[in-house]
Amino acid sequence: MLSKTYCYGLKGIEGFPVTVEVNISKGDYKLELVGLPDVAVKESIERIRSAIINSFLRFPLNHITINLAPADKKKEGPAFDLPIALSLLASSSQISIEKLQNFVILGELSLSGDVRKITGLLPILISALKEGFNKFIIPKENEIEASFISGIEVYSVKNLKQAVDFINGEENLEPIQCRSYQNLLSTPISTAYDFKNIKGQRSAKRALEIAAAGGHNVLMIGPPGTGKTLLAKSFASILPEMTFNEALEVTKIHSVAGELDLKQGIIVNRPVRTPHHSATLPSLTGGGSNAKPGEISLAHNGVLFLDELPEYERKTLETLRQPLEDGTITVARSKQTVTYPANFILIASMNPCPCGYYGSKIKQCSCTPTQIHKYLNKLSGPLMDRIDLHVEVDNITYDEITADTTAETSAEIRKRVNFARNIQRNRFKSSSQHCNSEMNPVQTKKFCKLDASSELIIKQAFENLSLSARAYDKILKVARTIADLEGEEIIKTSHLAEALQYRGLDQKYWK
Template sequence: MLVKTYGSTLFGINATTITVEVNVGSKGVGYFLVGLPDNAVKESAHRINAALNNIGYKVPKKKITINMAPADMRKEGSAYDLTIAMGILAASEQIRADDISNYIIMGELSLDGTLNPIKGVLPIAIQARSEGFKGFILPKANAKEAAVVNNLKVYGVDNIKQVVDFFDKSIPLEKTIVDTRKEFYDNLANFPFDFADVKGQENVKRAMEIAAAGGHNILLIGPPGSGKTMLAKRIASILPPLSLQEALETTKIHSVAGKLNKDSSLMTSRPFASPHHTISDVALVGGGSYPQPGEISLAHNGVLFLDELPEFQRSVLEVMRQPLEDREVTISRAKFTVTYPASFMLVASMNPSPSGYFPDDPQNTSTAMEMQRYLNKISGPLLDRIDLHIEVTPVPFEELSSERNGEKSEVIRARVEAARHIQTERYHELEHVHYNAQMGPKELDAYCQLDEASQDLIKKAMDKLHLSARAYDRILRVARTIADLEHLEVLKSHHLAEAIQYRSLDKDKWI
């Protein structure tokens, strides 16, 4: 008898439905699994055999042929255990399952028949709804994540026996229901860190407010203990809250990577990725034999923090250049190409010299050659893609010991949101531009027109600091954001002057 059950495979951050055709013949003996399965799928035969025996069923001693279609697409992972097992039970007529083809069924089996969680549930549920499936049966640990998708019945189960009883004996399963909007808005403003904890550093806070308002990349330069990491960890608390669409997109990426917290349904805060400086280029941008999203994609719609930037391998930093411009990363293999979104805000920190101190600090013991070698670890093209270079100086004792708290994140975030609203209105007709850091040449010409005084000012800065054309564009974008924070439509010379001073590494003392 031939029975078709349905599972799904992931390609990038999207899912493709897989038809599992199970044929149990009346003649012959054998177990044949075809359709480009990997080792984890092939090994399912042993898990399925033990699981069925332990719930009172068996794999029949007949010729079993299982085809996973489309046959030219590689299938990987253990998530097809439940799909195949239910197909075997139905095809061997051990159970009655007339309605089985109306459901996506996925889950990894333990030897006792219990189900272990799987990856990529959210994109699978979205695809199941779009193809008109009645429901999605999956491990209970993943049920809340799948239930984010409305107009699809989601059934979380603990054991294969529950699935068997659902089809064979019509014993109903408990439907998982999530009020997506309520859960999203209830958890929208939960931040573990607040700028009120930071004493002093008002100039750095101002720069970080500008960076958050325009989505600009920022580099913090300062000696050890000056507060660079403390400040960086709090930037997510002043970014505008995720929209529901952004939350779904971000959750899909983390779901595919298997990084969602247990029993969570939807990411409600912007991601903050902070990889160690020993990370490889593949781990950072994504890849592998069967490509997975890297840290830059896990930071999509959020913040990527690179602490001690010069300690990262140069090759690792260089592979970020294209994603920083295009806001996506394309991974090509011989037979396919996968594209992952990577629209993140880069926040990096570094010491000003190998000894850790600024060139004019008496404690600095580094020679000019050592400092040049240290700074050369970061290429000019990468620095050009960082809009703001900010010097972070140690906080004086008087400010450190003061009982006065700094400005709260929610107050700063209100100003950031107001500036972002201006940008949203300005670019509402543009598909790929939502905030100032995303502006291209046409947008710069249209929205960053300079008067004569401003042109003279930036010309002098270009000549003195030897700025590249990309650095010029970055200055205009930052100036546009400063004007938006002041709710001004026309750029003024003081906006440009402030933007220029945020190019610390272009100054003479760093050369």
């Protein structure tokens, strides 16, 4: 007898439908699995057999053919266990063939028949919803992850027997309740680091506020112990709230990577990733045999913090050029390529030379000019050009360290950042951009108009600082963000002058 049900496979963060067909015909026991299954899917037969027997159901001992269609797409992972098992039971008249066809079924089976969690459920549900599927049977452990999607009927099961009883109408299951994302936003960001604990460093704090507001990249350069790492660690506390769509984008990637906290189900706070300089290239960019997303994709809509930037291999840093430009990374793997989103704010910090004191006001640098040159040139021109805000973090004074007054709290700064982001959301409501740094050339032209005096200033700067066309664009976008922080519709000369100031370090260090 022939039965059919539906499951989903994954390519990157997009799901594709898979029809699971099982035919059982008379004859001695023989089992064929066709339709480009990978090793994990092939191994599933042993798990399925054991799970069926241990659930006190009958494993058919005839000629079984299992087909996973379409045949030209590789089927990976163990999520096919449950639909194959249920289809086998339908083909051997143990459950209703008609009812089974109504569902998309996903789940790994244990030998005892328990249904185990799968990775990538959220992207699968979103893709399936677009294709018109609306009834799902999923593992109990994944139920919170599924609960933020409305307009679908999702049933979660603990084990194979429960799925069988549900389909046969012997056990009544309620579809899982939809949860509200907005309710989660009221929880304050939990971080041990707050800007109120950072003394002095007003210009670095200001640069980070602009970066958070408009999604711009920052390089902090300065002597040891001035608070660069501390500032970067505190950055998460001023990041703007994520919209539901941004949260879904982030959660999809973390779900595929198997990094999602299933008790929370959706990621509410922007991710902050801090890969060490010894991290391998595939761990940063993604890849490996199953092309999982890497650190830069896990940082999507959040922050990639690279501390001690020159310590990273040049090859690693150069790999960041494409994602910094396009907001995506393409991971090549055998026979196919997968593209993941990788739109992050880069926060980088470094000393200006090997001893750390080049340009310092308080201590003499002991490096030779060649050493300094070599150190600074670990960062290529194209990479520097992609960093919008260059800021010097110098030593603070004794009075600043010992001052009793506490600085502004992160919560206060975050209010301004959220205010500026809301203006941007309005600006880009009919396009795919989230913030100023993502503007395309047409949008930059439209939203970053300058008056005559500002044009003169930027013209002079362009010639004096030998700016590239990209740097020119980036200055306009930063100026737009500074104006947004003030709630100004027009970019004024003061906004532009401040934006230009964050490009001055090229002249001091990389001249």
